[in-house]
Amino acid sequence: MTKTSKKNPKNNPMNRREFLKAGVIGAAGLVAASCAPPPAPQQVVVTQLVPGEVVEKIVEVQITSAPVVLTKPFAGKTLNLMSANHHDANVRDLWIPLFEEKTGAKVAYTSIGGGDADAKYAVFLASEDASQDVMYSWETFNAKFGPGMFEDLTTLFSKEFYDKLAVAPVKAFQFLGKQYGVPFDANMAIFLWNTELYKSAGLDPEKGPENWDQFAEFGKKLTGGGKYGTLFTLGDGNSSFFTFITMFNSSGALLLSDDQKTLQMDTPEGLLALTKFYDGVVVDKFIDPAGLTINSSIEQGKVFRAGNLGHYFGFPNHYKLSQDPLQSQVVGKVKSGIIPGIKLRSGSANGFEGYAINKNSPSKELAMAWLEYTVSPEVQKWIALKWGRPPVLNSTFEDPLVQADAPQFASVVEQAKHPAPRYGSPFYFDLGTVFNDNMNVMLKGKLTPQEAATKIQVEGQGVIDAYWAKVS
C-alpha cells in the first residue's frame, strides 16, 4: 500500500478547501490591481528601427504593468541571417546579441565558408528559397546573384543613408545601376612589412618601398634563409585575379571597360604588370612560389605572421591579427603603408563585404533593420576596433579612439586615394580562371609574359562575350 506524504507535492494533490483558498486570493489580487491608479507615463529611450534610417528617439511608453517592458519593434520575429564563417567572431558573438537586445528579434545565424557560398546561393536562387532573410555579399555576388535573388535597395534606403557611407564600397554593391546590398566595411589591400626583417636586411624599418622597382629591390634583400620578400596568392581563379589587379591597378589603366564588355589586357600596362610579376617569381625569385598553390589571403597572412615574409599586400585586419600574441610572432614588428605602384604611386583591390536582402524574404523590414544596424556607429566602431577592418561609415574614421587604436587606418585613408576596383561581375570566376591558367603556365616558363597577355586577352574576352551573348 502506498503512503501519501504531505511533504511530497506529487503525492499530495490540492484538496478542495485549498483550491478555494487559492481562488479567493487570486480574485482579491485581480480586484486590487484593477482598483489601483494607472502608473504615470514614463519616458524611456528605445531604439526604434524603421526603414529609412536608424532612429534613436524618445518615445512615450505607457507602462501598464510591472515589470517594465520596452517596446521592441521586432519582438517575437526571427531574422534568418547567413554570413561567412570568417565573420563568426564578430557577427555572431558581438553584433547579433546587441541587435537582438535592441529590436527584440531573434537572429537565426548560419555561417558558411566564403568559398562555398556561391554554390549554396546558386541553390537558393534556383529554388527561390526564402529560408534566409539576409545574406552575406560582396562585389561579385551582387553582380552574379543580385538580379535574380537580391532585393533592389536603390530606393529602399534614403539618399542620406547612402551619403553617410564611403562612396567606393556603396558603388561596388551596385550592378547595372541597381543597389543590391549595403557594405559594412571599406576593406582594401594595403602594404604591411616586418620591421625586424627590414632591419636585418639593412633596410630602413620605418619606410616601405615607394614603387614596384624599389619593392623588388627590397624583396631581393629580404629573401634568404627560408624567408621570402613577399608572397602573392595564385591558388585559384579568384586569388589569381585579385593578385593581378592589385598590381595592375597601379599601372594607370583600366582592366575592363566601364560597361564590363571589353577586356583591356593586351595593352602595354597589362604586359608590364605580367612582366613585373614574372620577374619577381622566375628571374629575381623574391616572390615565394608557395603562393602558386595558396588561394586565400588568410593563409598568406599566416605566413607573414609566422615571420617568414618581409612584406606583402594584405588586408588591414591582418595588421590587427599581427598584433595578437596568440596568432603572431611579429607582434610590435609590423608597419603599414600604401602599396608600391608600378606606374602610379599606388593601387590596390578592394575586399568590401556587406549584406543583401533575399528577394523572397518574408521579413524584409527586419532585414532592412539589420542592414542599417551594420552601418550604425556602434557596429562600425566594433568593425574598426575589434575586427581591425576599415569602417564604411565615414564618421567612424574621425573617432579619436579609432584613430588611436588602429594605426593601419591612416594607410587605408591614404590607399583609398588610389585606384582599387575589383571588377566584380557575373563572369568573375571564369575570367579569374583564365588568369590563373595562363599565369601559372607563364610562371613555369612555358609562356612569355607577352604570350600570356595575348592568351588572357583572347580567352578572357571569349568569357566576357559568352556571358553577354547569354544576356542578349
Add this chain to the structure above:
Amino acid sequence: MTKIETHVGGILRRIHRLDEARFGLIMLAPTVLLFVVLIGLPIIYAFVLSIHKIELTVSPGWKFTGLMNYLRVITDRQVIASAPRTLYFAAIMVSFTTCLALLLALVLNEQFSGQKTVRALVLMPWAVAPVVSGVMWKYMFHQKYGLINAGLVYLGVIDNYILWFDDPLIALTIAAFASIWKALPFATIIILAALQSVPESLYRAAKMDGALMWDRFRHVTAPHIRGIMIFVVILQIISALQAFDMIYTLTRGGPGQATVMLNFLTWVNAFERLSIGMAASMAITLAFVIMLLSAVANNFRKKIRD
C-alpha cells in the same frame, strides 16, 4: 469482430485469391513507387532542364532550346579539354583500385593472427567522409605544413618542400591516388566475399594435383571471381567518372584547370556559372556515357560467364 477487423480480413482474403503475378506486382509496388519518385522523376526533370536555356545570372526564365545544350556540350572547349583528364584519372583509379583490392582481398582471405583487426582497419578509409578525406590529403601534401614534405625532408630525400599541387600531372595523380585510398576498402570487401565463396575442396584438389600458388590462382580463383572483378571495374569506372568531392576539397580544379574533370565541370556550370540547362545536359550526357560503358562491361561479363 470490429468493422476494421472485418475490413482487413476482406483485404487479406482478396490478396490471398490473387494469382502469383498480381501478388508479385503488389509487393513490388512500394519499391517501384519509391524508385519513380526518388530516381525517375529527377531524371525526367533533369532532362527537361537540359532542353531549356536557363541562365540564372540573367533571369529565372526558361527558354526551350531543343538539343542545343547537347551540341554545346560536345563542342565546348572546356569539355574537350577535361575529357582526357577524366580518362587519365579513370584509368589510374580503375586499374590501381582493382589490382590493389584483389591483392588485399587475397591477403585478407588467408588465415593469420590479427586477421579480424586488419580487416577492420582496411575498412577505415571507407568510413571517412569524402570531404574529410579530401581535406586530410590536402594537408598531407600541403606546401608549407604537409606531412609528406616534412617526412621527405626528414629522410633526406628532398631539401626543399615540393609544391605538389603546382604541377598539373602530379596534382591529378595525387587526386587519383587519394580517390583510390577511399575506394579501395569497398572493392576489397566485394572481392573478398567472392573469394570466400570459392569451394575449399577445389583448392585441395588442385594442391593434390601439384598446382603451385600461381596455378591455383589462375585455374581456381580467377574463374570464380572473374564476374565480380568486372563488377568492381564497372563500379570504379562509374566512381571515377563521377569524381567530384575529392577534387573539390583537394584541388578545386587547380592548378589552373588541370584537375577539372567532366563531373566537376558540370558543377562549375551549375553552381558557378548558374547555367542550369547546360549543366543538366552535361549531367545527362555523362550519365549516358556511364550507362554505355556499364552495358559494355556487363555484356563482357555475361560473355565470360557463358
